[in-house]
Amino acid sequence: MSTNQRRRQWVTGYAFVAPAVALFLVMGLYTIGYSFTLSFAKWNGFTEHWQWVGLDNYLDLLFSDPRRAPEVHNAAGHTAVTMVAVPLGTVVVALPLAVLLNSIRRLRAVLRSIFFLPYVTTGIAVYYAWRYVLEPDGAINLMLRSLGLGSLSRPQGFLADPATALPTLLVIMIWGSVPIAMLLYLSGLQAIDPQIVEAAQVDGAGAVRTLRHITWPLLVPITAAVVLLGMRDTMQGFQTFLLMTNGGPGGHTDVLGLRTYHLAFFQSLSPTLGLASALGWLILLAALALTVLNARLLRAQR
Amino acid sequence: MRRATAGEAAGRRARQRLTVGRAIAYLALAFYAAISLYPFAWMVSGAFKSRLEILAGGHLIPRDPTWTTLAQTWNRLNFFDYFLNSVKVTGLTVLGVVAIYSLASYAFAVLDFPGRRFLHRFFIALLFVPGITVLLPLVLLENELGILGTHQGLILPFVNGTAPLSVLLLTNAFRTVPRELRDAARVDGATEARIFWGVYLPLNRPILITIAVLTAVPTWNEYVLSRVSLNDESRYTLPLALEALASENVPQYHEIMAGSLILVIPVIVLFFALQRYFLSGLAGAIKE
Numbered sequence: 001m002s003t004n005q006r007r008r009q010w011v012t013g014y015a016f017v018a019p020a021v022a023l024f025l026v027m028g029l030y031t032i033g034y035s036f037t038l039s040f041a042k043w044n045g046f047t048e049h050w051q052w053v054g055l056d057n058y059l060d061l062l063f064s065d066p067r068r069a070p071e072v073h074n075a076a077g078h079t080a081v082t083m084v085a086v087p088l089g090t091v092v093v094a095l096p097l098a099v100l101l102n103s104i105r106r107l108r109a110v111l112r113s114i115f116f117l118p119y120v121t122t123g124i125a126v127y128y129a130w131r132y133v134l135e136p137d138g139a140i141n142l143m144l145r146s147l148g149l150g151s152l153s154r155p156q157g158f159l160a161d162p163a164t165a166l167p168t169l170l171v172i173m174i175w176g177s178v179p180i181a182m183l184l185y186l187s188g189l190q191a192i193d194p195q196i197v198e199a200a201q202v203d204g205a206g207a208v209r210t211l212r213h214i215t216w217p218l219l220v221p222i223t224a225a226v227v228l229l230g231m232r233d234t235m236q237g238f239q240t241f242l243l244m245t246n247g248g249p250g251g252h253t254d255v256l257g258l259r260t261y262h263l264a265f266f267q268s269l270s271p272t273l274g275l276a277s278a279l280g281w282l283i284l285l286a287a288l289a290l291t292v293l294n295a296r297l298l299r300a301q302r
Numbered sequence: 303m304r305r306a307t308a309g310e311a312a313g314r315r316a317r318q319r320l321t322v323g324r325a326i327a328y329l330a331l332a333f334y335a336a337i338s339l340y341p342f343a344w345m346v347s348g349a350f351k352s353r354l355e356i357l358a359g360g361h362l363i364p365r366d367p368t369w370t371t372l373a374q375t376w377n378r379l380n381f382f383d384y385f386l387n388s389v390k391v392t393g394l395t396v397l398g399v400v401a402i403y404s405l406a407s408y409a410f411a412v413l414d415f416p417g418r419r420f421l422h423r424f425f426i427a428l429l430f431v432p433g434i435t436v437l438l439p440l441v442l443l444e445n446e447l448g449i450l451g452t453h454q455g456l457i458l459p460f461v462n463g464t465a466p467l468s469v470l471l472l473t474n475a476f477r478t479v480p481r482e483l484r485d486a487a488r489v490d491g492a493t494e495a496r497i498f499w500g501v502y503l504p505l506n507r508p509i510l511i512t513i514a515v516l517t518a519v520p521t522w523n524e525y526v527l528s529r530v531s532l533n534d535e536s537r538y539t540l541p542l543a544l545e546a547l548a549s550e551n552v553p554q555y556h557e558i559m560a561g562s563l564i565l566v567i568p569v570i571v572l573f574f575a576l577q578r579y580f581l582s583g584l585a586g587a588i589k590e
Binding site for chain 2: 006009010012013014016017019020021023024026027028030031032034035038045093096097100101103104107111113114115116117118119120121122123124125126128129130132133137139142175179183184187188190191222232235236238239242243257260261264265273276277280281283284287288291
């Protein structure tokens with residue numbers, strides 16, 4: 001290729017990526033930089049000047065502020081539980097479901113569509129439906145009572161009871177993230193060469209051994225993707241918490257994302273915007289650490 | 303002779319085991335199907351109950367199913383206007399995502415220019431920037447630009463937010479297109495734009511539809527940014543309209559369920575219409 005042609009390809013290349021880069025420079029880079037700068041200041045959003053406070057926001061959030069630090073610790077604990085429980089639960093439900101679905105022929109397409117419904121409908125509408133069935137006199141309590149399991153029912157409703165609020169939200173989040181994971185596993189299973197499986201069975205491998213030695217190794221990368229994306233979503237996401245309980249009862253379902261949201265938008269005139277930015281950056285740093293760790297683990301496996 | 307019968311018996315036993323195993327499989331699958339449908343079933347049930355019946359509670363199948371609740375909810379709240387707002391925001395977001403990131407991914411996958419690898423990796427690394435970290439500065443920025451509270455102010459960040467996943471999936475898909483196709487087209491004198499439009503896009507229709515669905519569903523349901531930026535009620539999207547309905551004095555669950563059903567039906571229809579392409583696009587993404 002002549003220099004001239006190569007130049008022309010450079011120009012074409014830049015022209016093709018230009019819209020994406022331009023959008024990122026405005027909506028992405030500026031906002032990331034802004035929140036980083038603001039995390040070292042105190043500001044309520046209305047006064048003309050920021051008051052620079054160095055690392056105070058970070059220190060306040062982590063340990064020095066007697067009111068906020070415990071709140072952050074409480075929220076961080078719930079975030080950590082969610083980050084472990086939701087991806088794990090998703091894999092534990094989605095993998096067997098995909099294996100079962102792959103083993104049948106009749107009704108497979110219908111069942112697959114039904115299993116996918118939670119993904120399509122997830123969001124505010126289905127959260128309201130969940131709230132409706134989880135009410136004190138909702139369908140779940142009534143069902144438990146009529147099955148003679150009244151001792152398991154929650155007279156206050158599952159979301160108002162401190163003992164069941166967080167576990168209930170975890171179940172709902174797993175319910176919502178199973179569909180995509182199940183589809184990914186199903187595609188992975190269907191890509192496995194049936195001849196290899198047959199050969200193993202001829203060699204006397206049972207169902208469990210086939211699953212363990214042939215199927216599972218091929219599903220490891222899918223599991224890694226499901227877990228990684230699940231951890232990312234649970235670390236950042238707080239929509240379920242916001243809409244179902246808003247952190248209640250009494251902070252029992254508060255998470256870091258929700259804490260940041262409250263600091264950023266619901267403190268009227270108190271100067272908490274810097275704190276909100278700092279907390280956002282702590283979440284970002286944790287996400288980065290996690291990504292690096294994950295990349296290391298994956299590389300070590302190979 | 304004896305060996306044959308023994309073999310037959312073993313075969314019969316294996317078949318029986320297979321039938322029992324299959325029965326258990328279907329049972330387990332049916333059980334999870336019920337769990338998948340559970341809240342949705344109650345949503346439909348509530349939407350077809352009258353005010354009196356929802357207070358009586360308890361039963362899934364309405365004794366006296368009525369369209370009145372759905373009709374009233376639709377009319378009383380101008381749901382049609384909110385529905386159009388949602389269609390506009392979701393539609394333009396999907397269009398923007400498909401246009402902008404298929405162009406960029408084409409460049410990442412087949413063109414050669416300095417900084418290509420760096421830019422590509424950079425876009426994918428953005429997957430790990432939490433939305434909540436940039437939410438506040440985004441609102442402040444949009445306020446400065448004068449687009450806070452407009453639909454444009456929702457669409458631009460929504461598009462930008464899908465960059466990592468779209469670039470990841472589309473670049474991988476474009477790389478699987480045989481290079482000879484592009485070379486042949488070039489020999490015929492086709493421009494880069496023509497090759498992109500006439501060869502790469504049609505060949506990758508399933509993954510493009512997968513990305514459209516993966517963008518449309520969360521955008522249709524988006525709540526947080528809409529909540530903190532939209533003030534003018536006439537610009538509300540369906541999730542905000544539903545919230546407004548739900549926060550009116552005492553929650554009236556038959557109306558909330560009717561509103562929820564109205565919100566959810568369009569995405570379900572869209573998904574079933576595109577399901578075939580969506581699945582094959584997702585399966586294609588797995589293989590790489």
